[in-house]
Amino acid sequence: MTRGLLTEFDLHLFNEGSHSRLHAKMGAHPVADGCHFAVWAPNARSVHVIGDFNDWDKSAVAMELRGDSGIWEAFVKDARVGQRYKYHIRSRFKGYKVDKADPFGFYHEQSPATGSVIWPRAYEWGDAAWLKRRAKANAHREPxxxxxxxxxxxxxxxxxxxxxxxxxxxxxxxxxxxxxxxxxxxxxxxxxxxxxxxxxxxxxxxxxxxxxxxxxxxxxxxxxxxxxxxxxxxxxxxxxxxxxxxxxxxxxxxxxxxxxxxxxxxxxxxxxxxxxxxxxxxxxxxxxxxxxxxxxxxxxxxxxxxxxxxxxxxxxxxxxxxxxxxxxxxxxxxxxxxxxxxxxxxxxxxxxxxxxxxxxxxxxxxxxxxxxxxxxxxxxxxxDMGWMNDVLKYMALDPVHRRYHQNDITFRSMYQYAENFVLPLSHDEVVHEKSTLIGKMPGDEWQKFANLRLLHGCMFAQPGKKLLFMGGELAQWREWDYETSLDWHLLQYPPHQGVQRWVADLNRFYAAEPAMHRLDCEPGGFQWVDCADADQSVLTFLRLDGQGRQVLAVFNFTPVPRHGYNIGVDVGGPWVEALNSDASQYGGSGLVNGPLVEAWPGQVHGRPYHLSLTLSPLALMLLRPAGQQ
Known part of the structure; x- marks a missing residue:
């Protein structure tokens, strides 16, 4: 009788559709004196294990059908780790015969070869501390x-x-x-x-x-x-x-x-x-x-x-x-x-x-x-595929036309908490002649880089988790090709270095500042300050952590600097410009605010204080009260 790993309870759960750990019993499982095999083929007339251990003889090792479960089992004595194998299946229908790789195979030959490989499952993990920490974390409130x-x-x-x-x-x-x-x-x-x-x-x-x-x-x-x-x-x-x-x-x-x-x-x-x-x-x-x-x-x-x-x-x-x-x-x-x-x-x-x-x-x-x-x-x-489509469509516009499409960049606020969102700038957007992220940006070379930094800023400032496909942080000009490496050589050029540094600093700020991530999935994490200044293509909103911390996000989607631009805030006194995508270290013009900006009494946007800022060209500015650092 075949020595199988599957119990009657395993078969019951499998046929019931509720077994979630079949990988522990199905496929090839080597032991000291051979290997257990199990495969599901309910409409087979016969199934044989073929492989290096029997010179691929299609009749040498017949498998046994386990009741009416549809699972065939065999134990092959002296079958060893590293040997290749397949299942030779003769169907009940029309004399169909075929050699199949193991659906539960743990290791397979490298393409174009198609065999499965007997392989052990043992590994000594060293990540217990990570798994313990992960189990206690609230992912929706974590960066x-x-x-x-x-x-x-x-x-x-x-x-x-x-x-x-x-x-x-x-x-x-x-x-x-x-x-x-x-x-x-x-x-x-x-x-x-x-x-x-x-x-x-x-x-x-x-x-x-x-x-x-x-x-x-x-x-x-x-x-x-x-x-x-x-x-x-x-x-x-x-x-x-x-x-x-x-x-x-x-x-x-x-x-x-x-x-x-x-x-x-x-x-x-x-x-x-x-x-x-x-x-x-x-x-x-x-x-x-x-x-x-x-x-x-x-x-x-x-x-x-x-x-x-x-x-x-x-x-x-x-x-x-x-x-x-x-x-x-x-x-x-x-x-x-x-x-x-x-x-x-x-x-x-x-x-x-x-x-x-x-x-x-x-x-x-x-x-x-x-x-x-x-x-x-x-x-x-x-x-959030809707956001991805809207923001890329908006950013591809010449800035002179963006005033007529303000809704493309603000519409997300109508649904941004309807789901727990991830904001993706994924591989799908940089293939099939769609161009790369920087290739989608309008303007001369300087403006393209500025717009790309602004696009990255749009993702990080919005509520939701973040995803960026490799190469986007390098400002790669060439579409992604699965057969070639990223264009790492671009980092010898300052504009590409600047984009990479900008993404890294956005990541650090997003992770370190609770207002930027704690309420990514809860409505209390976002407030508009002003979404209506379409004429100047300016947007302002607050990110909040629900415990008193806040970050003001200010977007200027045009290449025109705007001086003395008043923005209403709820906290008076000094504010710090934490990040500005137009800073010289990112490849920008260096037109920044700081080191401190005072919020003076005087109502603007329905708030009791206001900041008078210089809006950098094609830039995101992130500010927070000096006292909350």
């Missing part, structure tokens, strides 16, 4: 500034043929850079195993394996561990919305549409030519729940950013009439996907202290980041 990056193209090794860095090579470099730039978190574009590099990792075949492009699973653990020990959180992109059609992957796994819907109106994604998970199938729900828990719990990730949520919850996403099937009530809501996401969020927040699940959701779906018990989807945060 969160995320540096989004693609591991393969952040830096290359030119002296070794421009190869990418390994996880272990990346670890100290990334820690040093994040400390230098004062980021609180990094976000990795998908590290899950994927066959096509051009998908940037979003076409996943290995939902339980870090890509072998950069090293072993333990090497990836070392990267996470090193970041945690340095006080830097780790966010992972996770794509449960679709998967590729590669023969060795999940699609048509056992000669049936096992993981995906059979009807292409439900099971085929027209934008990405990929398959869509059948969220209504219990075993698929267990598979995806377990994948999420694997990365959050086993691999110690602090957060998952769930990709393309809109495509999951809308049956008609990117489809024309007649190309989709309404739900049982005639609507376009994918009730099974909604149910799955709610279950995922409830389970993760209940069982793994301090983690976050972040939705990339691009529509106006209500209550994405509100609790399930209130009718929400249960996410902790949601990307």
């Amino acid at each position: 969160m500034s995320i540096y989004e990056l693609h591991l393969g193209s952040w830096r290359l090794k030119p002296e070794e043929g421009n190869r990418w860095l390994t996880y272990r090579e990346l670890a100290p470099l990334l820690v040093d850079y994040c400390r230098e730039m004062a980021y609180t978190h990094v976000e990795f574009m998908p590290v899950m195993e994927h066959p096509f590099g051009g998908s940037w990792g979003y076409q996943i075949t290995g939902y339980f394996a870090p890509t072998s492009r950069y090293g072993s699973p333990q090497d990836f653990m070392y990267l996470v561990d090193t970041l945690h020990q340095a006080g830097i959180g780790v966010v992972l992109d996770w794509a449960p919305s679709h998967f590729p059609a590669d023969e060795h992957g999940l699609k048509f796994f056992d000669g049936s549409h096992l993981f995906e819907h059979a009807d292409p109106r439900q099971g085929h994604h027209p934008d990405w030519d990929s398959a869509i998970f059948n969220y209504g199938r219990n075993e698929v729900r267990s598979f995806l729940l377990s994948s999420a828990f694997f990365w959050l719990e086993f691999m110690h990730a602090d957060a998952l950013r769930v990709d393309a949520v809109a495509s999951m919850i809308h049956l008609d996403y990117s489809r024309q009439p007649g190309q989709w099937i309404p739900n049982q009530y005639g609507g376009n809501e994918n009730l099974e996907a909604i149910s799955f996401l709610r279950r995922l969020n409830e389970d993760a927040y209940r069982e793994i202290p301090g983690v976050q699940i972040i939705a990339e959701e691009s529509t106006a779906w209500p209550m994405v980041s509100r609790p399930v018990y209130l009718g929400g989807l249960g996410f902790g945060f949601k990307w």
